[in-house]
Amino acid sequence: MAYNQLVNGKKGDKHFLLGNEAAVRGAIEAGLSVAATYPGTPSSEIGNILSFIAKDAEIYFEFSTNEKVAMEVVATSAVSGLRSFTFMKHVGLNVASDSFVTTAYSGVKGGMVVLVADDPSVFSSQNEQDTRNYARLANMPLLEPSNPQEVKDMVVYGFELSEELEIPVIVRTTTRVSHMRGIVEFGDIKPQNGKNIEGKHYNVGHFIKNPNAYVPVPANSVGMHKRLTEKIEKLQKKNSSLPINQVVEIKENAKIGVISSSSAYNYAYDVAVLDNLDMKILKLTLSYPTSYDLIYDFIKDLDMVFVVEEVDPICEREVLMTVGMNGLNIPVHGKIDKTFPMVEEFNCDIVREGFNKILNYTDTNISFDLSSSLEKIIDNLPTRAPTLCAGCSHRATYYGVKQALKEAYINEDNVIFASDIGCYTLGLNSPYNIVDYLLSMGSSVGDGCGFAMATDQRVISFIGDSTFFHSGVSPLINAVHNKQNFIVTVLDNRITAMTGGQPNPGMPVDGMGDEAPEISIRELALATGASFVRVINPLNLKQTVDTYKKALENEGVSVIIAKSPCTLIKGVNKKPPVKVNYDKCNKCDSCINNLACPAISKIEGKIVVDTSMCNGCSICSQICNYDAFEIIN
């Protein structure tokens, strides 16, 4: 499917869409005017697509420097009357949370949807936090679609609900919903709010001043809070009869109930059907504000209830509350009584195992006898972890840092490597072993401040260009101002690489593909007053080693900007690949053991370069003591 179908597709069209693609269509159907994000898996594709279609869809779109800025761009658009949309991964909401929580107080005029993609099982994140907690924290409605069709429909409904209640609405997905593909039937496209003016391809709104409603100072905040709780109470009443919450009867007059939502519902449904269980399922879609009436009506005549939900036992506690408040005597099985696991995403096998613990209806231990030769292969499978790409400049920087430490006679055990969020976190693995501590986006610089102050060890921080703009600048100011002594490395590969190649403020292009001012990392670093600021080409190993050796002698904060474009950027010229001269190769395996480059492997005792993969970075030839790598011209 071509992405312009998301803009031009008509009501009734059916497409096989990713959850994230369906989210884009939903926002367009709802009459979206403004969207802003910072990329984060599993929500990244939404921004990539909007970036591509923004002008055709008459939408303003930006990749903001971080999620908090995106939240502010969208909140002010919504309060000016426009329908506005931000989306992020679960931990992105932590960054945005300061403004996010208060948007519920100040409210909106145009609809505002905040899509947050959770990552149970941590496919590409640092934790498994459950965004449903944020709905409770901020007192904000939360919708949980379970498949791409519902993602589209709930984004549309989220905008309606938001505009009706004049507060933002959260749409919570999980990796298995955002990255699920399914059949989606399109609906009509609503006109945008606001008006069209010359020189803008999107509609603009108008902000009507009302400081009592919009300025949360002590004199106003309690009133704002009260208005919010009244809105939520109103929605809570309405939620007991909303058709988006459904009772699905697997068997008539079933005495076992299941309460579920999101991707977990899919597993519960499939197991109940496949195993022909005597069950009915309450599928919650508007899962906050919780309707205790709805839960009570569903459970009151049951023999037992299972709560099937991923990550935290949030719904389970609310079901237990309902049981308690009404003096019912119905067992509730979920995570708290250990029927289901507390961590990781579910699947049908896990849900079946949970049901079976209580109902004891089947043998869940399926085993297959395999021959010893196959067992042996399975037991000794080489791992295939993600690795830095062939020609990636991070590999060169990492090698250069370690070489500089060796030449400066500094033991690595006395150096703390504070890292950050990006491809370079792969430096955790052997042979690099150059990630010792990591908290969040931008944390490498703040962590560097702490380690430099609190220990007698040296500190070298690593942060990517996009992450530096996201939240590395303010801790760098902190480091200089508080007279810390450590090295900050900005791994400037000229793109936001890990999430698929989005632009960032260091590039001369914005989120809609237009020309944009390029912000200089070097000038930012100089402006903080850092005492040593250098830009290096990490693919020049000698320059890299010499620069780090000098920085190790510097007192104060040193900033080294290792600038070299990511090999995945389209249009970056590949340099000619290398080959091995077997007359010179000493079979020392130094290249294999120090670089772990995917283009270099050892096949039947010989070092072999896969020339289709080699990007010609030449680091292997720079480190080889026998000059065995030769450039193919």
Next chain:
Amino acid sequence: MVKDNYSIYICGVGGQGIIKTSTIIGEAGMDEGLNVVMSEIHGMSQRGGSVSTEIKIGEYKSSIIEDHTSNMILGFEPLEVVRGLSKANKDTSLVFNTYPIVPAQITGTNSYPNVDSIVSSLKDNYNKVYPVEGSKYAEEAGNILSLNMVLLGSAVAVNSFPIEKENIIKAMKNNLNEKFHKMNLKAFEYGYNAIK
């Protein structure tokens, strides 16, 4: 109710065109009037790690294949087929490319097993094993990048495959760059004929 089901586990290494192939199968299924759900994992996929997608055709809601229930494993790389065997039972069709992609190795890690021994031990344990010289056919068709279409052809050629060949070809045209249709069709036919 869950009936007329068919599930396909597709596995390989990032960058081999696995998601594109899976989308073509899913879209063709949709065009045939079947319900299709599919699971993909994005993110690190371009960084040389193991990649898999799961396709379930039939009245399913969940897109993750239960252990030992996959009707087909379509492997783009022999080692990754072995890694995916928890989805297989004795009657699962194992269709796979025999050309290995050796992961970056450093001293002390497990070495890559011999491909012939992988194929023969799979044949000893499973009833429907279809090794395909996929990379060779792809190069013959014009470019190694057409490997995914070779393997798609092989998958479609397996008797139990639930979607008509012409619907797959239609979805291919809808999802692939027009410039390479001729090469991709050639690759598809090579793969198809390797099994039929």
